[in-house]
Amino acid sequence: MLLKGKVWKYGDDINTDVIFPGKYTYTITDPEEMAKHSLEDLDPAFASGVSRGDVIVAGKNFGCGSSREQAATCLKYAGVGAVVAKSFSRIFFRNAINAGLPLIQSADAPDRIKPNEVVTIDFEKGELTCEEGVFTFRPLPEEVMGILQSGGLIPYTRKLLETE
Amino acid sequence: MGFTFAEKVLAKKSGKDKVAAGEIVTVTPDRILSHDNTAAISRIFQQLGRNKVVHPDKIVIVLDHCVPAANEKHALNHKVIREFVTEQGIKGFYDVGTGICHQVLPEKGYAFPGSLILGSDSHTTTYGAFGAFATGIGRSEAAVLWATNQLWLRIPETYRIEVEGIFPPWVSAKDLILHIIGELGADGALYKAVEFRGPTIENMSIAGRMVLCNMAVEMGAKIGYVLPDKKTSQWLGPRVKNNYEVITSDSDAAYERVIRYNVNHMPPQVACPHQVDNVKAIDKVSGTQIHQALLGTCTNGRMEDLEVAASILKGKRIASGVRLLVFPASWEVYREAWNKGILLQLAEAGAIIMNPGCGPCLGAHEGVLAPGEVCLSTANRNFRGRMGCRDAFIYLASPATVAASALKGHITDVRSL
Ligand code: SF4
Numbered sequence: 211m212l213l214k215g216k217v218w219k220y221g222d223d224i225n226t227d228v229i230f231p232g233k234y235t236y237t238i239t240d241p242e243e244m245a246k247h248s249l250e251d252l253d254p255a256f257a258s259g260v261s262r263g264d265v266i267v268a269g270k271n272f273g274c275g276s277s278r279e280q281a282a283t284c285l286k287y288a289g290v291g292a293v294v295a296k297s298f299s300r301i302f303f304r305n306a307i308n309a310g311l312p313l314i315q316s317a318d319a320p321d322r323i324k325p326n327e328v329v330t331i332d333f334e335k336g337e338l339t340c341e342e343g344v345f346t347f348r349p350l351p352e353e354v355m356g357i358l359q360s361g362g363l364i365p366y367t368r369k370l371l372e373t374e
Numbered sequence: 375m376g377f378t379f380a381e382k383v384l385a386k387k388s389g390k391d392k393v394a395a396g397e398i399v400t401v402t403p404d405r406i407l408s409h410d411n412t413a414a415i416s417r418i419f420q421q422l423g424r425n426k427v428v429h430p431d432k433i434v435i436v437l438d439h440c441v442p443a444a445n446e447k448h449a450l451n452h453k454v455i456r457e458f459v460t461e462q463g464i465k466g467f468y469d470v471g472t473g474i475c476h477q478v479l480p481e482k483g484y485a486f487p488g489s490l491i492l493g494s495d496s497h498t499t500t501y502g503a504f505g506a507f508a509t510g511i512g513r514s515e516a517a518v519l520w521a522t523n524q525l526w527l528r529i530p531e532t533y534r535i536e537v538e539g540i541f542p543p544w545v546s547a548k549d550l551i552l553h554i555i556g557e558l559g560a561d562g563a564l565y566k567a568v569e570f571r572g573p574t575i576e577n578m579s580i581a582g583r584m585v586l587c588n589m590a591v592e593m594g595a596k597i598g599y600v601l602p603d604k605k606t607s608q609w610l611g612p613r614v615k616n617n618y619e620v621i622t623s624d625s626d627a628a629y630e631r632v633i634r635y636n637v638n639h640m641p642p643q644v645a646c647p648h649q650v651d652n653v654k655a656i657d658k659v660s661g662t663q664i665h666q667a668l669l670g671t672c673t674n675g676r677m678e679d680l681e682v683a684a685s686i687l688k689g690k691r692i693a694s695g696v697r698l699l700v701f702p703a704s705w706e707v708y709r710e711a712w713n714k715g716i717l718l719q720l721a722e723a724g725a726i727i728m729n730p731g732c733g734p735c736l737g738a739h740e741g742v743l744a745p746g747e748v749c750l751s752t753a754n755r756n757f758r759g760r761m762g763c764r765d766a767f768i769y770l771a772s773p774a775t776v777a778a779s780a781l782k783g784h785i786t787d788v789r790s791l
Binding site: 223225227228231232233235236237239250251252270271274275276277279282297299300301304305308309351353354362363364367368370371372 | 417517
């Protein structure tokens with residue numbers, strides 16, 4: 211799988227409250243509607259400006275805070291093709307995989323990627339190419355990759371239950 | 375080389391002889407927790423093509439996040455959940471007014487040593503205070519657990535936090551955990567199991583241990599854990615009906631890190647906007663004007679929290695221009711505080727006594743903030759927008775600091791009163 215997208219760049223500790231505000235967690239149920247509020251309290255320009263396949267690049271501990279799955283769902287439905295960060299909070303990591311949103315963990319790439327530049331990601335090879343060069347990343351563990359490749363946890367489990 | 379608590383409990387729950395940190399295993403939990411998000415989980419569950427949950431007896435549902443319903447949408451959400459639990463025969467259902475899930479589960483005997491509790495709420499880590507392996511998951515994962523009783527988990531490495539010393543007057547578990555998070559950072563224990571050990575923890579109340587484990591997730595931890603002891607079994611005695619096995623780390627277990635703290639000279643701590651790890655000693659922030667003070671939440675809404683606040687406010691009056699909201703963490707706490715006259719003392723000091731529940735902690739209702747306003751809260755998160763307004767400011771502190779500050783109208787060192 212090859213992805214080419216424009217970069218939206220943010221800092222460290224981007225928490226789930228700024229990705230998807232808590233006040234909407236029980237009132238907005240439609241994922242398309244969720245997408246319209248993505249990153250609302252961090253970057254009000256994001257939801258209206260993001261295009262399919264765009265890439266979020268951030269520092270450490272992306273997605274910390276609440277367990278709310280909408281933080282991953284809203285980004286997925288907003289069209290985000292992947293999130294590249296130095297590290298991810300554990301529940302966000304799970305939620306993203308389960309929503310079918312690819313994550314790339316890289317210690318050095320986030321500092322070198324520039325805002326608004328276009329990057330190319332080769333998920334099979336584990337390569338991210340930006341203006342400053344090519345960065346390699348470790349593919350996800352096999353167990354986890356299976357979920358992502360099925361399009362998320364729900365399609366993955368449905369298949370599993372059908373074959374039982 | 376011995377094994378850690380995390381390795382031992384997850385080996386047991388995945389049916390293996392032994393596992394090591396870093397491995398991925400498939401586990402079956404003892405309890406599956408959800409709250410107001412149950413309606414959303416039930417919609418995901420329907421997509422799995424199953425009509426009935428496999429283990430209704432494992433499921434615990436507590437309505438707490440927006441109770442009583444703030445508007446029609448929330449009311450409908452609750453209604454859908456009530457219909458779902460009836461249809462599925464789920465007995466572990468606690469309706470509006472019982473309290474916050476993280477207080478209700480232990481009270482009702484669902485959390486016990488050696489148990490595996492997976493909850494679609496990040497502060498599920500709280501039950502580590504009882505020697506459980508308890509961690510947060512997403513909504514889809516809760517739905518999958520209802521349908522399959524199975525989920526993958528990675529075995530975490532373990533940090534051991536050793537605490538010694540005696541807290542100075544008015545300084546408590548909340549100050550300790552804020553201090554630790556301030557030092558280690560919001561990702562300081564990312565993916566790790568964190569064991570709180572040492573004489574200070576042994577001397578600590580169950581409520582204090584719950585504060586530590588509750589906030590362990592604010593430094594990224596997968597679980598918090600306190601060694602069960604006599605205090606634990608006494609607390610659980612009248613509540614847990616089943617047998618349980620206490621699981622502890624071997625004395626030669628492989629800890630990734632051992633970190634030591636001494637609380638002897640620890641001043642009260644405050645987490646400043648907009649990050650939980652932006653922690654300062656009280657003297658750096660005292661004098662900051664506040665508009666609202668919040669005493670409650672799953673972090674600090676227990677009996678000892680209300681008592682310490684009442685001991686500061688009794689017979690006095692909070693500053694004009696400050697709203698003090700009090701949310702007992704559960705009906706059980708509410709009732710005891712009522713009986714002991716604690717709620718009356720707080721009310722007479724000017725507090726607004728609210729119903730058991732999360733209150734404005736997640737910004738849904740019951741005391742959200744306006745732009746420019748400052749709230750000093752006993753909660754666990756101060757992210758931008760958390761209390762419903764992106765241009766408000768949230769500081770986090772202990773119940774004692776919140777009470778003292780409500781009295782003065784600005785952030786106050788309780789030791790200066
Ligand atoms: S009190 Fe706050 S942190 Fe605790 S469960 Fe409720 S919303 Fe979450």
